[in-house]
Amino acid sequence: MNELEKIARRYRNIAKLSFALIYALCVSVAVNVFWNPGKIYGSGITGLAQLISTISQHWLPFTIGVPVLYATLNLPLLILSWKKIGHEFTFYTIVAVILSTVLLHIIPPVAVKFDPIICAIFGGLFNGVGTGLALKNEMSTGGLDIISIVLRKKLGKSVGTINIAFNILVVLGAGCLFGWVQALYTILSIFVNGRVIDSLYTRNQKLQVIIVTSHPDKVITEIQNEMRRGITIVHDVEGAYQHSSKTMLFTVISQYELPLFRQALQDSDPYAFVSMTEAKLIMGRFYQEHIY
Incomplete structure (x- = not known):
């Protein structure tokens, strides 16, 4: 490993640790400032920890705090991650869980009662920002991420029903404990959280x-140098305005790759005509890089 690779690796490590701290701060603010005071639950393991904590307040002789439950529920998942996913991935996940547990304990719940809608929206906003930034920087926040990754490796596809089942459990818990109006606020918060992520x-x-270009070879070379994407070529396309000969190229990229695609097109043919639409369903072979 040369010096530049060492510097790049050090930078990635520092960046991941920084975003683990940002996630921990965001989830702690979401829980202690908005969700708990508003009697609203989050999604996934965080919401389940809140739910069990509330049950302990009502029906047990002692109260189990959300930080303790958050760490306890993540512990078997971290062990699973260490065995099935990878040590480096699990290390950063452990850091995120530890920081979240500490900050959930340190940051005090606010005494001011916000409107429940405000609690739902801003709780979902803060948690979504923390989770989205963590995922964007190729790290996990623990919880259901680990189960989904393990099952994806085993079954070859993402298993979204696990997240849906957990969130239904959280919503039902909110409805039974606080009333169905609070359950509606919980649904709103989970929705905002998902949209922000x-x-x-x-x-x-x-x-x-769809790309219409006079320089197909340059465009294809630049795109394939920047990203791992197949391209379909349609020769002898005629423009209706000047009746000039063009070539039409079809490809599918991820939204994440859009800046790379724009740069590739700028370098190869800045005057090409480009049309983009959202692809709802992809059938066939589409390369999807697994970051875990």
């Missing part, structure tokens, strides 16, 4: 791209 983590969002 989607806006930041764009690796899985696909775009169908």
Whole structure:
């Protein structure tokens, strides 16, 4: 490993640790400032930890805090991750879980009662920003991420029903404990959380791209140098305005690759005509880089 590779690796490590801290701060603010005071639950393991903590307050002689439950619920998943996914991945996940547990304990719950809608929206916003930035920088926040990755490796596809089942459990718990109005606020918060994550983590969002160019060889070379994408070529396309000969190229990229695609096109043919639409369904072989 040369000096530049060492510097780059050191930078990536520092960046991952920084975003683990940002995630921990965001989830702690979401839980202690908005969700708990508003009697609203988050999604996944965080929401389940809140749910069990509330049950302990009502029906057990002692109360189990959210930080303790958050760490306890993540512990078997971290062991699973260490055995099935990888040590480096698990190390950064452990860091994120530890920092989150500490900050959940340190940051005090606010005494001011915000409107429940405000709690739902801003709780989902803060948690979504933390989770989205963590995923964008190729690290996990623990919880259901680990189960999904393990099952994806075993079954070859992502298993979204696990997240849906957990969130349904959280919503039902909110409805039974606080009433169905609070359950509605919990649904709103989970929705906001998901939308914010989607806006930041764009690796899985696909775009169908049509390129009409006079320099197909340059365009193809630049695109394939920048990203691992197949391209379909349609020769002898005629422009209706000047009746000049063109070539049409079809490809599919991820939203995450859009800056690379723009740069490749700028370097090869800045005057090419490009049309992009969201690809709802991809059938066939589409290379998807697994970051875990």
